[in-house]
Amino acid sequence: RIQSYKWKVKYEYKSPDCYEKLVITINGESPGPTIFAEQGNTVVVEVDNLLVTENLAIHWHGIRQIGSPWSDGANGITQCPVQPGEKFVYKFVVDKAGTYIYHAHYGLQRSSGLYGSIHVIPSDGVKEPFSYDREHTLLINDWWHKSSAEQTAGLSSIPFRWVNEPQSLLIQGRGAYNCSLVNNQLNSLGTGSICNTTNPECSPHVIPVVFGKTYRLRIASVTSLSAINFMIEGHNMTIVEADGNYVEPVVVQNLNLYSGETYSVIVKADNDPSRNYWAAVNILGRMPKTPTGTAVFNYYPNHPKKPPLTTPPNGPLWNDTNYALAQSQSLKALKGFNPGPPFSSDRAINMFFTQNKIEGFSRWSINNFSFVLPSTPYLIALKQNLPHTFDPTPPPEKYDLQNYDIHLPPKNPNASYSDSIYRLDFNSTIDIILQNTNMLDPNKSETHPWHLHGHHFWVLGHGIGVFDPVNDPKKYNLVNPVVKNTVPAFPYGWTVIRFRADNPGIWAFHCHVEAHYYLGMGVVFEEGIERVARLPKSIMGCGKSKRLARP
Numbered sequence: 217r218i219q220s221y222k223w224k225v226k227y228e229y230k231s232p233d234c235y236e237k238l239v240i241t242i243n244g245e246s247p248g249p250t251i252f253a254e255q256g257n258t259v260v261v262e263v264d265n266l267l268v269t270e271n272l273a274i275h276w277h278g279i280r281q282i283g284s285p286w287s288d289g290a291n292g293i294t295q296c297p298v299q300p301g302e303k304f305v306y307k308f309v310v311d312k313a314g315t316y317i318y319h320a321h322y323g324l325q326r327s328s329g330l331y332g333s334i335h336v337i338p339s340d341g342v343k344e345p346f347s348y349d350r351e352h353t354l355l356i357n358d359w360w361h362k363s364s365a366e367q368t369a370g371l372s373s374i375p376f377r378w379v380n381e382p383q384s385l386l387i388q389g390r391g392a393y394n395c396s397l398v399n400n401q402l403n404s405l406g407t408g409s410i411c412n413t414t415n416p417e418c419s420p421h422v423i424p425v426v427f428g429k430t431y432r433l434r435i436a437s438v439t440s441l442s443a444i445n446f447m448i449e450g451h452n453m454t455i456v457e458a459d460g461n462y463v464e465p466v467v468v469q470n471l472n473l474y475s476g477e478t479y480s481v482i483v484k485a486d487n488d489p490s491r492n493y494w495a496a497v498n499i500l501g502r503m504p505k506t507p508t509g510t511a512v513f514n515y516y517p518n519h520p521k522k523p524p525l526t527t528p529p530n531g532p533l534w535n536d537t538n539y540a541l542a543q544s545q546s547l548k549a550l551k552g553f554n555p556g557p558p559f560s561s562d563r564a565i566n567m568f569f570t571q572n573k574i575e576g577f578s579r580w581s582i583n584n585f586s587f588v589l590p591s592t593p594y595l596i597a598l599k600q601n602l603p604h605t606f607d608p609t610p611p612p613e614k615y616d617l618q619n620y621d622i623h624l625p626p627k628n629p630n631a632s633y634s635d636s637i638y639r640l641d642f643n644s645t646i647d648i649i650l651q652n653t654n655m656l657d658p659n660k661s662e663t664h665p666w667h668l669h670g671h672h673f674w675v676l677g678h679g680i681g682v683f684d685p686v687n688d689p690k691k692y693n694l695v696n697p698v699v700k701n702t703v704p705a706f707p708y709g710w711t712v713i714r715f716r717a718d719n720p721g722i723w724a725f726h727c728h729v730e731a732h733y734y735l736g737m738g739v740v741f742e743e744g745i746e747r748v749a750r751l752p753k754s755i756m757g758c759g760k761s762k763r764l765a766r767p
């Protein structure tokens with residue numbers, strides 16, 4: 217079966233948090249339309265780039281793109297960007313039931329609102345390991361009033377202008393900025409204030425429930441920066457799915473979501489039904505300067521517009537790393553649904569990531585190399601044997617930690633730009649050891665959510681401090697490690713993942729903080745390029761592939 221979509225992508229004036237700005241919409245909406253499909257279906261999305269002055273690429277986050285690596289949507293890696301006025305067709309099979317997302321993968325466009333949900337239900341007759349009466353979708357985002365162009369310019373300038381904390385947190389595209397903070401600014405029509413709390417576009421999102429019923433909430437974070445804590449006042453939640461993989465049920469009062477993670481939780485509407493409750497999102501991991509984002513958990517027959525009289529809950533302390541670590545460590549794969557990991561790996565790649573300076577610019581690096589996109593996408597360059605498109609020297613797999621204190625700013629903050637990639641033996645088992653460090657400022661290390669394209673991986677372990685290659689592997693969970701596609705590396709901590717390089721293609725692995733990837737915090741893997749089928753011409757047309765696109 218084929219699920220077909222036709223999307224018009226353009227900038228429109230919208231007020232998701234009551235403040236009017238340009239938002240990238242799909243068919244007039246942000247979040248864009250939800251893709252509904254059944255496991256094994258083929259999804260076809262024809263994207264019409266009506267952004268007028270901007271390129272475009274859309275990534276299907278969590279979809280492995282088996283047999284269709286050219287549809288992964290990673291600009292500069294798997295395709296040339298879709299140019300203004302052009303159409304592009306993404307076509308891929310959704311091979312695994314679960315909750316996924318899609319979002320822009322070009323510059324900082326995700327933070328302009330280009331994102332949405334993908335729901336893949338199991339094939340006919342296949343039962344899920346939990347039950348519920350109804351389901352609701354909650355996409356969580358952080359929101360800035362500066363455009364992605366202004367943010368990009370700030371990140372690439374001297375002095376460095378950081379994006380700073382978001383103005384609002386959005387649930388299903390809705391937030392509430394405190395309009396009294398903006399004076400005397402007119403909206404785009406000149407008919408009133410640029411910030412208008414009565415604009416229906418920013419009325420709170422409503423989650424309707426009936427007393428006694430059980431709900432599956434599909435919750436995902438597409439934030440550009442923030443780690444999020446989600447909770448529903450007066451209700452516990454049971455985590456049952458993470459990144460499209462079933463987990464052993466864990467009951468929590470609140471759920472931590474790192475950018476790029478998706479979850480399903482089961483919630484029973486079993487509290488006093490005579491009132492509504494807050495669903496609340498708060499920032500974790502960075503000192504919050506953004507008000508709590510809210511939605512209304514609305515018990516029938518209370519009016520959905522009737523806000524609870526209580527104050528929205530604050531969630532855990534933003535800097536309680538042990539709490540965050542414990543929740544990540546509590547996730548285990550559900551028996552019988554996921555094959556376990558191989559007991560050993562063929563290759564371990566250490567990724568030591570640091571905040572750096574290159575020629576005065578602020579950057580992020582892996583093993584002292586800061587990633588830049590080549591002008592010819594790797595998939596085309598390698599498959600079509602185009603010469604001299606990127607540096608063929610393999611990037612380093614280790615870093616000398618003997619003379620490095622991860623708890624201090626780097627002694628020598630200089631790094632280099634690189635577009636070289638890791639080439640993996642097809643079908644080999646790869647471990648990645650992510651090592652977090654102190655930033656350029658003293659006493660600062662942040663949580664980084666790492667996302668792998670083309671794969672789901674086993675999370676073998678997390679820890680705080682310097683990874684110990686002798687003793688820490690003895691503590692790996694090789695029995696029931698959770699399977700994910702995005703995983704946090706905690707402040708001053710390490711995270712180890714394992715995957716099989718069994719999906720022919722070119723796959724990005726990067727920090728899902730949009731500005732960090734832009735500033736070089738990513739790497740690229742090649743595996744089984746010789747097994748990739750003939751590439752569609754539609755992905756070509758830039759760099760050295762310019763002439764290949766000609767009909």
Ligand SMILES: O=C1O[C@H]([C@@H](O)CO)C(O)=C1O
Nearest residue numbers: 378571655656657662732735
């Ligand atoms: O890349 C970053 O830059 C800022 C800060 O280090 C400089 O303003 C920050 O918090 C980041 O994550």
